[in-house]
Amino acid sequence: MAGNGEKPVSLTSRKNSVQQHQVCILGSTGSIGENTLNIIQRHPERFTVISLSAHSRVDKMLAQCLAFKPQHVVMGSEQAAASLKEKLTAHGVTNINVQFGNQALCDIAKDDNVDTVMAAIVGSSGLLPTLAAVKAGKRVLLANKESLVTSGQIFIDAVKTSGAKLLPIDSEHNAIFQCLPEFEQHRPGECELADNGISKILLTGSGGPFRTRAVETLSAVTPDEACAHPNWDMGRKISVDSATMMNKGLEFIEAKWLFNVQPEQIQVVLHPQSTIHSMVQYKDGSVLAQMGNPDMRTPIAHALAYPERIDAGVEPLDFFNTKAFEFEQVDYARYPNLKLAIEACSKGQAACTALNAGNEIAVAAFLAGDIKFTDIYKVNESSVDKFVSERVDCIDDVMTLDGKAREFASAIVAELKEQN
């Protein structure tokens, strides 16, 4: 008590200080990008959009430019950039700097006028710009799990060197982050979970749209069926990854790096309702869970405003009308890609980089109608086997291996296409 005449320390001192952030969104036209803009639009006093990027969707980017008036925009090609510029001019907007290509993406990610970067490009194309943001010491909101999967220790070392602040957007990792002691939240990649009485990370997954479908019919699955996730509305690549549970495999590897844990300390738990977004188990028997309706605006708002809490437009859970909480063991015969990823996590960086590259090629081929759903595993397994012994010591090694694995996987896809 303050019996010596001193004023008691206020525990509510955050009330008057609204933190302002200057934001770059890499991949603003995607599912995560649009949800990020939805949160920003709700809090104009907190967030200013400095830069946006998109691969090819010119009309969506035009609408975002008119609504958010960024200073810089990066498109995937010269053609897309020229088309956007023309349309902006037709709307009387001539003060947006429109560029294209990878170097421009890295430039907006490390721009001095930006303090927060949402890394929401899909696939390993997001690696270099995300890493540029990390190296520049930004607050990096990491949705692009593939960048961490493909470069692991190299990425984490860059975070440590630059002092970048890494905040997980993946709902599972964001949930785990929220269930950690506050001290550990400030040092992703260097957490000492055992010292804090933590015994396990419990990574939940819904099992996707085919959890109960007869396994022998999976080869006939169509792209639209695979993308119809029961709980989450996401981009097509991650939707297919959720159907194969490769997404949980990538998240397993992501969790290893983010929380500095060994594979034995991570357990995947099937939870079909996606109400619990993941859990942390403590030695004393406590299990902390983060719950909510499955809406990515919750983790995005959490990370954007961290350590404050802001309205995300998400309905609170209605416990009296919530479906039952169910939990199941994973059946690896149904989800061989998850087993492959868990094994790759122990085999090392080359296995993880090759697996991610093979998977990106395989999923694109499945979405294009070139291979069967069950062929994705064949491409992924061969990619790991082929490159597992390669050395990966620096980012150039990552890029080289990523390229070789893509070429190899494309050749397998061509063979499979021939057979189908």
Ligand code: NAD
């Ligand atoms: P999406 O396909 O909806 O959007 C991807 C974005 O990246 C788009 O803006 C697109 O223009 C851009 N892009 C695509 N290819 C590119 C390239 N080669 N170069 C530059 N930009 C490119 O994807 P999404 O669902 O928003 O997912 C984005 C990332 O977030 C992925 O890594 C995914 O795993 C992760 N994530 C997504 C969700 C979700 O709910 N959607 C949840 C957790 C994690």
Ligand code: MG
């Ligand atoms: Mg996730």
